[in-house]
Amino acid sequence: MSGSAAEQDHAIESERVRGLLEQARAGRLAATGRLLSLLENDGPSSRAVSRAAFPLGGGAYTVGITGPPGAGKSTLTGRLITALRGRGERVAVLAIDPSSPVSGGAILGDRVRMEHVGDPAVFIRSMASRGQQGGLALAAPAALRLLDAAGYSWILLETVGVGQVELDVCAVTDTTVLVVNPGWGDDVQTAKAGILEVADVFVVNKADRPGAEHARRDLASMRAVAPGAGGWQPPVLATVASEDVGSAEVLAAIDGHRSWLESDGHLSSLREARLWDEVQAVALAQLRERARQRFGQSSADELRLLVASRSIDPWSAADLLTTDDGDAGRRGLREARQ
């Protein structure tokens, strides 16, 4: 493709994305849906969507809702949507479920528990994790920014978090709510669960079941051992989301955390750090890809064997992989071979 044809394609694509974004901001749900697909499929258009959406965002407050499967996250999310709509907020939900490791497929049924499909000010999107660890789809941060740009004032991100490695959700939202059930974390698991240290609000859902008070006390004592960052004391709440018991208190706790964040500039520094983390993660991935291309797969394979056979040490091998001077890289590989 000649340069000018590529430029022309690029211009057409940007124009199309801008048009969709305009419709999305006017409340056209299908336009928002299509933009999310463009992001999710990570084609050439996804960059155009990100670029166009980014300057329009910044107005939304984002809440992560995480917890083990079956804890009642979707039901609680549904209650929160209702409460936020009562205040006149426009609400978007991103519900992420794991893809099957076998087939790559997924059944995405969270929205069954959210009865807001007739409300044009509510947008709900199901997303499969597509193999990402941490319960978070790769496209999620960009998707949050798109929904922000589309004018939703609150965005709820629902993800499965089993408790130990799935901490990604905390890295992309302003407030993180951990939902568990009675009987959860009776044992060692509580101590292992890193999520305890990063959740801002704890919810013991299905609190009408035996063991609720125990779970609540357990979480409260864990919190005392590892208080939240910067002095925020995460509240521990009991709910029965299916009966709409306690959901108003959960929203009040989220509001409380938001007020705390907004005082003393916590929120802006949190968001600043989050964006910079993303820049670094993307830059790292790009550098890795560039190094892989420049050094070549067969050389990389050879280098791996040379490290394994102790012909070259890991740090020197990394120098060869990352050097800007291709000749020096090849020379180094030759030397290691001998």
Add this chain to the structure above:
Amino acid sequence: MTARVLVAKPGLDGHDRGAKLVARALRDAGFEVIYTGIRQRPEEIAAVAAQEDVQVVGLSILSGAHLALTRKVAAALLVAGADTARIVVGGTIPQRDVAGLLDAGAAAVFPTGTPLDEIVTAMRGLTDASGPAGR
């Protein structure tokens, strides 16, 4: 690109065993299946199809009202701007209604007794081979 499909139950019949069976078969074949639950109105199905940007809307209908419901869903998709999605219909569909359903806007019909793997093959054809319009 992973194909996204919607499995929906319009109308008043509350039996979703068949729909869930199809949803699982599609998941096992690598589809991302959005499931909406029972008793959905055509406008609700269209709103979900728009938000989820699915390539196929699968309707499971056991009530006998499949012709009217398919027409209404097709019209609602158009209004919602989600008409790039193709419609397929399954359930208790007599063979004699297949032509009418195709005429009402269905891209494929799975009458009573259609084997699951036939449904999967047809869905692959609708999502991979032809590809969704406008993408």
